[in-house]
Amino acid sequence: MMKSLHIEAAKCTGCLQCEMACSFENYGVFNPAKSRIKVFEFHDTGTKVPYTCTQCAEAWCLKACPVDAITKDKHTGAMMVNEATCVGCKVCTIACPFGTINYVADTGKVQKCDLCEGSPACADACPTGAITYIDADSTGIDRMRSWAAKLENQTVGHAD
């Protein structure tokens, strides 16, 4: 079964455990500046929104790369950057409409979410369930269930 990261912003508290887990997984350091998932706070509304690569089925970054350094992982479906091949031209960062692939000055390469070989550290670290790693074909199942619950209430009401 193909899985994907599923984000429910309403549950996010802005604790940044996900960002630290990501940087620790990939660089062995607690450093949100190196995280591939980013949490945005919208102060006036009190909303926090975690945001990262959604692993497009037809990925702009992959198509744009002139040296084919980006390939799709067969098992996870993640677009993977092959650092040995990447020349740091940054064309992919221009091509990606979402800004989720980024240049790293330290390495001279680009980085993006690679789904941690199928066990994403951010989802593991998230204390609120705002990030989960679930069946890619039914990321909407919980939302459907909550709406279904409303119908259930109505149905009970009618039976009275």
Place this chain on the structure above:
Amino acid sequence: MAWQRKILRVDLTAGTCTQEALNMEWAKAYLGQRGLATKYFVEEVAPSVEPLSPANKLIFATGPLTGTMASTGGRYSVITKGPLTGAIACSNSGGYWGAELKMAGWDMIIFEGRAATPVYLHLENDTATLHDASDLWGKTTWETEPALRKKHQDSQLKISSIGRAGENGVLYAAIINDLHRAAGRSGVGAVMGSKNLKAIAVRGTLGVAGIKDPKAFMKATAAAKKVLADNAVTGEGLPKFGTQVLMNVINESGAMPTRNAQDIQFDGAKDISAEAMHAPRVTDGKANLVTNQACFGCTIACGRISKIDQTHYTVVNKPEYWGASGGLEYEAAWALGSANGVNDLEALTFANFLCNEDGFDPISFGATVGAVMELYEMGVLTKEQLGIEAPFGSAKALTYFAGLTARGEGFGQEIGLGSKRLTAKYGHPDLSMTVKGQEFPAYDPRGIQGMGLTYATSNRGACHLRSYTVASEILGIPIKTDPLATEGKAGLVKAFQDATAVFDSAGICVFTSFAWTLVDVAPQLEAACEGDWSLDNLNVVGERIWNMERQFNNAAGFTAKDDSLPKRLLTEAAKTGPAKGLVAGLSKMLPEYYSERGWDTEGRPTAATVERLGL
């Protein structure tokens, strides 16, 4: 080494920034943050120093767990000699700023001297520069933060600053970071203002590396997070209700100081409680509370984010206050509400916004307004002097005073000096609900006896965060004790004081101690840091820190006489509730406390104690 091993010394008089190596010998004896910065402070500053003079220093310090995946590992403290009290001051804040400072590669910043004209410090990893802040002087913290981001074209800058209260010398001015997190008490913001230091803007992209045993650390922090998640207070109560979970509980326990501590229960408590914050308003059908929010690294998320009803008198035609911002915590709801008999939730939220916007402590401010209202009802203060009628229960007077204090106008200048100076000036010093000049918070010692001893002996003046025996006496954490009894409280207070000193020195939030004891903290520190952080040694470290602070205060002129409580608590019995008929039994606890501490009858650590603790 979870420390960065680097401190920044900023001489504001000379305008220089220099890097120094962290004294690792001290780190191993005093841990970090509160303990370690206080060690630097007492070594470098004379106890007699005038708090608002250039000779006083101001230290911003992180702990070894700040900026790590330890839950709540985002804290920093500000250490100085406090202008409200004349005692050691140490105020702790959450949000994101502390972790950012650590990520920039620093354990602490020591500010000394005084800049000739307003400045701010810009810190980008290793690069520290002082800039002119003339154009920011007179601005609120809410104006300062976006202005600095814009100026440096860096949307990710984290900023800690003072508002107009700190500039104007409000003696309980706070330092505000991330718009609504505060190093709130004892006037640390006034010291910052006296140094002409407006703000510290930090961007840190280096991160925290070099954890001693990363694998063990991830395991220990994960286990500790599970303890928080499984606990009813940290896993459910605090995220849903915030610290406001206490409003109804404390009121029912008959321990809520009301109308300047004339009463011990507040009839309006339910209107300003957590439940009220959740309930839809009649006016617009929306709840006051928008959501909860975490500080950096925190898996509890007790923070409140609120919106004020746009039709409320406080914000009509003021869209700048219509957005979401930091809502009421229990202490603020009590100080702005119960202490003044005000039960208008929206008015309290507005006053709280002003406290954040211009940087002043809602506890001392609210409690001072309580004293003003009592003086008004006695006829000592008049409408002409105050600019408004100010009986208990007047939301209009409360919010009016908040504005005056924020801007340093009219009678706000007197309110900004705190209740001790204000009541003394008008001939009624007994109406000041303070210890060592600092207003006590939301727990009445007549109904929670251990808090009487807590307030009387707190090293930074009356405070609940130095030993929160409420946990034991009301909530039964870690064991239930009788709130009305004085027996056994000396030992309880000592144990809480010492443990809290460790929490405050580690880089974590003291609210974890609703679920954690030092047994949960020790393995996280052991895995992160070199040195001996076993349970046994942590107890000694906590006790050492407490005694170091005490020695500074003694040398600054405090004696056993200052370990006291306002006369009202000692002589006027509680009128209602479970504590009816009781006064605070301080004299029954204090001698025992001194002896448990290894202090003489004058409250001075004995030579044996000093030696045992390696002071």
